[in-house]
Amino acid sequence: MGIAAIMVFLVLRMTNTYGDPQPWLPQKNGMLTVFSVLNCEKYPPSLLYLLMTLGLMFLATALFECKKTHRFGFLLIGFGKAPLLFYLVHILLIHGAAYVIALSRGLPGDWLVRGSPKMPFPMIPAIPAPEYGFELTTVYAIWLVLLVALYPICSAYNSRNSK
Secondary structure, eight states, rough: OHHHOOOHHHHHHHHOSOOOOOOOOOOSSSSHHHHHHOOOOTTTOOHHHHHHHHHHHHHHHHHHHHHGGGHHHHHHHHHHHHHHHHHHHHHHHHHHHHHHHHTTTTOOGEEEEEEEOOSSSSSOSSSSSGGOOOHHHHHHHHHHHHHHHHHHHHHHHHHHHHH
């Protein structure tokens, strides 16, 4: 099923006939062209986005069900047994980390925690947004640290609820 979904994605995406409102276009180099092909509408999810992500998910599920990779599965199982907890805590952890990082860099951080029913999502302040950004390697390092921080929380929740 995974291979079939990915093949249908490739056929539809390469022909630009159906499945996503934004057609892909050849870019100045191969890597950017690949990104253009993979750039599918996520909200609301387009058919191509669903084919691409669900196809990969089906393949990954088959891979992780294999006996050879089962010994590494405990890490994913630790998160997979507590998906709602992971989702809720990761939002708090990411916003808290962004707030602490903004304050430690001398940037305003109150806009990260402010909100109201009329405007629930924060607006980036007048300060140029690039001052809040990081290099991609730093973003991945922060992501890994937060993921490692979430594992004991999910593991404790799982051990408490498995009895």
